[in-house]
Amino acid sequence: MNIIPNLSVDCVIFGVNSENLSVLLVERELTKDGEVLFSDHTLTGHHVIEGENTEDAAIRVLKSITGFENIYLEQFYTFSDTNRLGGKKDIIWRENFPHKIAEHVISVGYYSLVDSTAICPDEAHKNVHWFPIDNLPELGFDHKEIIEKALEQLRIKVMHEPVVFELLPEKFTISQLQKLSEAILGTTFDRRNFRKKVGQMKSIIALDEKQKGVAHKPAQIYIFSKDVYERTRKEKLIFFY
Amino acid sequence: MNIIPNLSVDCVIFGVNSENLSVLLVERELTKDGEVLFSDHTLTGHHVIEGENTEDAAIRVLKSITGFENIYLEQFYTFSDTNRLGGKKDIIWRENFPHKIAEHVISVGYYSLVDSTAICPDEAHKNVHWFPIDNLPELGFDHKEIIEKALEQLRIKVMHEPVVFELLPEKFTISQLQKLSEAILGTTFDRRNFRKKVGQMKSIIALDEKQKGVAHKPAQIYIFSKDVYERTRKEKLIFFY
DNA sequence: TTTGTAAGTGTTAAATGTACACAAAGCCAT
DNA sequence: ATGGCTTTGTGTACATTTAACACTTACAAA
Numbered sequence: 224m225n226i227i228p229n230l231s232v233d234c235v236i237f238g239v240n241s242e243n244l245s246v247l248l249v250e251r252e253l254t255k256d257g258e259v260l261f262s263d264h265t266l267t268g269h270h271v272i273e274g275e276n277t278e279d280a281a282i283r284v285l286k287s288i289t290g291f292e293n294i295y296l297e298q299f300y301t302f303s304d305t306n307r308l309g310g311k312k313d314i315i316w317r318e319n320f321p322h323k324i325a326e327h328v329i330s331v332g333y334y335s336l337v338d339s340t341a342i343c344p345d346e347a348h349k350n351v352h353w354f355p356i357d358n359l360p361e362l363g364f365d366h367k368e369i370i371e372k373a374l375e376q377l378r379i380k381v382m383h384e385p386v387v388f389e390l391l392p393e394k395f396t397i398s399q400l401q402k403l404s405e406a407i408l409g410t411t412f413d414r415r416n417f418r419k420k421v422g423q424m425k426s427i428i429a430l431d432e433k434q435k436g437v438a439h440k441p442a443q444i445y446i447f448s449k450d451v452y453e454r455t456r457k458e459k460l461i462f463f464y
Numbered sequence: 465m466n467i468i469p470n471l472s473v474d475c476v477i478f479g480v481n482s483e484n485l486s487v488l489l490v491e492r493e494l495t496k497d498g499e500v501l502f503s504d505h506t507l508t509g510h511h512v513i514e515g516e517n518t519e520d521a522a523i524r525v526l527k528s529i530t531g532f533e534n535i536y537l538e539q540f541y542t543f544s545d546t547n548r549l550g551g552k553k554d555i556i557w558r559e560n561f562p563h564k565i566a567e568h569v570i571s572v573g574y575y576s577l578v579d580s581t582a583i584c585p586d587e588a589h590k591n592v593h594w595f596p597i598d599n600l601p602e603l604g605f606d607h608k609e610i611i612e613k614a615l616e617q618l619r620i621k622v623m624h625e626p627v628v629f630e631l632l633p634e635k636f637t638i639s640q641l642q643k644l645s646e647a648i649l650g651t652t653f654d655r656r657n658f659r660k661k662v663g664q665m666k667s668i669i670a671l672d673e674k675q676k677g678v679a680h681k682p683a684q685i686y687i688f689s690k691d692v693y694e695r696t697r698k699e700k701l702i703f704f705y
Numbered sequence: 706t707t708t709g710t711a712a713g714t715g716t717t718a719a720a721t722g723t724a725c726a727c728a729a730a731g732c733c734a735t
Numbered sequence: 736a737t738g739g740c741t742t743t744g745t746g747t748a749c750a751t752t753t754a755a756c757a758c759t760t761a762c763a764a765a
Contacts, residue, residue, distance in 0.1 A: 227470065227568075229468065229470070229471065230470065230471070230570065271544075273568070274546060274568070275546070276544040276545050276546050276570075277542065277544040277570065278544070298541065298542065300539065301518065301539065301542040301572050303512075303517040303518040303519070303572070304517050305515060305516070305517050327514070327515070329471065329517075329518065329572075331542050331544070331570075379620075379624075383620075396712090397712090397713095398711075398712075413754070413755075413756085414712090414713095415713085415714075415715085415755090415756080416753075416754070416755085418712095418713075418714085419714095419715095434712095434762095436762090436763085437710090437711080437761095437762070437763080438709075438710065438711085438762065438763040438764065439709080439710040439711040439712070439760095439761070439762055439763075440710085440711060440712045440713075440760055440761035440762060441711095441712080441761070441762065442711080442712055442713090443712085443713085637743090638743090638744095639742075639743080654723070654724075654725085655743090655744095656724090656725080656744085656745075656746085657722075657723070657724085659743095659744075659745085660745095660746095675731095675743095677731095677732085678731070678732075678741090678742080679731065679732035679733065679740080679741065679742085680730070680731055680732070680740080680741045680742040680743070681729060681730035681731055681741085681742060681743040681744075682730070682731065682742090682743080683742075683743060683744090684743085684744085702721095
């Protein structure tokens with residue numbers, strides 16, 4: 224169970240709810256003689272272990288933070304600058320925590336999508352918190368760059384592949400689908416036009432079922448059929464303009 | 465100048481001309497006592513050198529094969545399966561050429577685009593040849609998978625970023641633009657509609673100049689202005705439907 | 706019964722996509 | 736110089752898609 228000294232993964236864990244898109248970050252603090260030398264935030268990451276591929280490493284990291292194992296995960300870029308751990312702060316950090324890591328560590332970036340309401344980073348991880356994507360704190364290492372790249376790739380992916388459904392419950396309403404899409408893409412859609420387009424997608428199927436116990440007109444329930452989606456030769460996700 | 469034993473780059477060198485899209489591959493042959501044990505083809509790749517990032521490694525590989533240094537280059541995926549060098553043939557290969565490489569090598573994939581008519585892989589590299597993308601020979605290691613991923617990513621990229629112009633001469637005709645696009649994307653476009661759309665793009669500018677010495681009506685010359693393209697907040701590449 | 710809240714529904718005008726055919730300009734061969 | 740060959744350049748009509756927009760309905764809670 225030795226780590227590979229020059230190879231790590233960094234996970235950009237995107238949390239989505241019906242209002243916004245956020246990222247899970249770890250607070251990193253360096254104290255000396257009780258005094259806080261500095262603090263900032265970093266992504267969750269870890270070195271790859273011998274005999275493990277990078278995807279398994281990412282799954283391992285995700286599980287250790289969230290407790291879940293079946294999280295939507297996508298590799299998006301590999302960061303290999305020779306001085307990517309070389310910020311002023313980071314040098315101090317590395318001097319205090321030398322571990323067994325190499326000078327030049329390359330990191331394979333993965334992003335994942337989770338329902339941010341389903342994950343309460345508390346118990347084991349007191350210093351782990353959600354930060355809205357448009358209001359990030361100061362970030363360590365090259366993690367700002369990594370998050371930006373991840374977001375860019377996530378949005379491209381979401382527009383072309385049915386990844387929103389990874390995040391929705393099996394049975395959902397069109398409003399849920401719309402709000403989630405809006406949160407991820409950072410846009411808004413016209414409600415009526417959105418529904419019209421969803422109605423044209425064969426892979427989004429209305430059930431004979433309605434919402435219950437809501438204080439307004441109950442919404443129709445839908446499911447997404449991956450089967451139909453694939454049989455239709457991956458129909459265009461027309462509800463994104 | 466030591467290599468990093470567990471880290472390599474593989475370059476998918478796409479060659480384009482006005483007719484087709486092809487890939488540059490190296491023939492790999494294992495002989496024993498004058499007898500050919502097997503032969504197949506692989507991508508061009510190399511281990512990363514200490515003090516070098518993966519992009520520099522890819523540039524180095526490209527230069528060693530093509531002689532050029534300023535080639536359009538894009539990282540697209542990192543391959544890290546623990547048994548990615550583990551095909552039957554590859555095990556035999558590794559037994560015969562153990563070098564100093566690790567058991568588990570991860571490889572960062574880059575693709576590049578070159579004018580296949582400008583590069584004649586002959587002199588130094590007798591066993592390097594172009595293969596049309598839809599008629600590839602048998603491939604070693606996991607290089608089939610790598611090429612497929614590269615092609616997928618290339619096509620997505622080409623549709624959204626002005627990479628075709630990396631390949632065109634500074635002054636080009638609309639036909640050239642169209643044929644190149646068609647070759648890369650593997651589709652065809654209606655000639656008139658294509659021209660109509662190009663005409664709408666502010667970043668594609670007609671010069672006061674015509675083709676000369678051609679055995680037909682000479683075509684108007686155009687240039688692509690990256691400046692205008694960026695000032696227009698990256699106008700949509702509307703000539704791809 | 707009233708109030709608040711989100712769901713559900715259609716039309717129109719503008720823009721864009723798609724399909725399609727003939728004349729013009731130059732070179733070459735005769 | 737003429738005719739043949741090749742590629743350029745051009746416009747219209749129809750179909751489809753986008754974009755903007757407001758009122759009624761169903762339910763729960765007060």
